[in-house]
Amino acid sequence: MLKTLRRRLNVIGEGTAPAAPEASDQGPETPALAEAMGRAQLTRRTFLERSAVTAGVTAAATASGCGGPAWEEYFQQHYKRLSDEDKQVIFARLEANVKARHGVDVTINDPQPIEGVEFGYALNVSTCTGCRQCEYACAEENNTSRDPEMHYIRVLELDRTFNVMDAVHDYDGQVPRDGKFYMPVQCHHCENAPCVTACPVNATWREDDGIVVVDYDWCIGCRYCETACPYDARRFNFSEPNISPADINPNQGYLSNRLRKAGVVEKCHFCLHRVREGLNPACLEACPVGARKFGNLLDPDSELRRILENGRIYIFKEEQGTLPRFFYYFD
């Protein structure tokens, strides 16, 4: 992974890659989020309680000499139907499975939507340099498969007519190039999400804070959501995702970056396990030019609201009527 990242950095060249953004140390961006941090702490307590269960399950798995209780996995219910006790058992089992398979200690978290928070994202097309650092930071954060390589974010290179149908997807070399715009596209977390409408089993839905999530243990892999999405935001695991133990991010969310299996669909979830804890998404942290702004749409004092209310906004495929929570803007 480091190798690919270094390759990317070389591509960008020293001149165009400013120092790492300070955003990473900033913590919560808005007062509402800061307040919510208190709630987020609650989930940490359940962690500690669960570690006892984890130990139990690990011991059981070792004793029985098999990969885990396949029967329970098979009949596992939909996320929304799980009680807190069910979740503890399931999370512990998933953690034990990762330990058994990859030898890595991970914790599976389940932060809940925060009341009074609806997340939104704005991206400055005027400043984006097309360096693809967001794309690679996303993969690192979210444990996406490295072989075959999967990315949630696609960065398009557009000329000044801004016609997406003529976009260049596989541009290479020194960026930004003269006369070009760069437009990263990821899940727009639509209010009227066609993917959610399409899903025949409710394996994907919009949470109260606007994040469209996937229950990887409920998805049947029909790929109808992929067909329905106007933003090409969804990815299917055509084969077993591969990621080396050293690259596994151990801080995992059940509805976000926990390890997936072959045959299920996944996509950007606004780094749910981070943003509900008051952090920014990994793609924002990685952006060397500050082109990405994340925040609470319901907070009138947020920087996001200021941009949306005063900036020059472009809503991608607005005619689709999907009401995205992802906006592009120009200086």
Add this chain to the structure above:
Amino acid sequence: MRHIKTAGELFVALLKQLVKGPPLYYAWMAGLAVVVAIGGWAYSIQLTEGFAVTNMTDHVPWGAYIANFTYVVGLIDAAVMLIIPALLFDRQHLTRLIYLGMYLALAAVVMALLFIVVDIGHPERAWHLLPAFAGGWLTIPHSMLAWDVLALNGWAVINFALVAVFFWVRFQGHEIHIRRWQGYLLAAAAWAVVLHVITSFLYVWLSARPFWHSAAHAPRFLSSAFVAGPSFFVLSLWAIRRYAGVDVRFEAIETLRKIIAMAMTVNLFLLLAEVFTELFSTSVHGESMEYLFFGLHGHTLLVPYMWTALALNLSAFVIFVTPKFGRQMPLLLLACAMAVVGVWIEKGMGMVIPGFIPGPLGQIVEYEPSKIEIAVSAGVWAFGLGVYTALVKVGVPIAEGRLVSKSAQTAEESS
């Protein structure tokens, strides 16, 4: 108690009828079994290695399986095109063939369900498709796919029930009174039409894919099904008449020819209307159609197939609409074969794949099925043909009163 005994007797009689037959029957079934076995082996590879062994990608997430699925759902409409003219327009020579149409429809729905099973990433999670009260979470009313699951499985139940009751009644030596059956049959025909419309709505509502987002799509689905279904049926009738000895009247074939000719006229007209709408304007919405018929930015994978389909459909059309040609059996069979293949290309790959090309972000990633996909699809087809053959093998003697229970036999002898 008597019913259980008769049911047992029926089961044994069906098995006996199924296992005995001329060498050609064995050869045909063995050949199909080999293809099914190869398909099963290919599917086991797909199960263990994942969908990477197919040529589907995130750009073209649906391929040969869904294309074939769409086509075989249309074959169910062969039964509709027997029931409606027979019962509403009193074509009695067709009434006598309805049961054969129901056998074909049953084989078609088996294939349709299998094509869905092989297409999903986690078939073992199929129970998630049960309604919410049964532990799954079928998302009626908002998902068109959920509606399609309901419509398809509903048809499977209806079709199976009608065939089973037919077997049961005839096995006991009772006559079929069409007046008593016509209500059920017409309701079933309506269900089959709705099923096909819902299958087209799977694609139509997707505004992200302009190629499918057209009101002409649903009528085109129906008209092409009314071509492919009866054409396939006429082809199979030839074999059934020859090998199963069913008496098929010229009038029946002639009525089917007229139905196909009309459906084909409508289908070609709708195709023309769509091609005109998409291609005469310079809007980017026409790019998928351009890709299909002329290629887009040097990508021309589907172009030869589509022109082949058009040539086949037009040639078949000429034969169907010209009585002088269409009344000659060899020419009619040729036309049916051309229509079956032509619609299969047009409505299968020709309908599914251009929906994804160009993609929503302008990418052009082409698709043609991998060897695994071809093997699995062939396996499903062979299985379906096997089911159809088996149903005809046991179902013709039953329909003709040659396979009846012992009590029915003695009753007949004594009378």
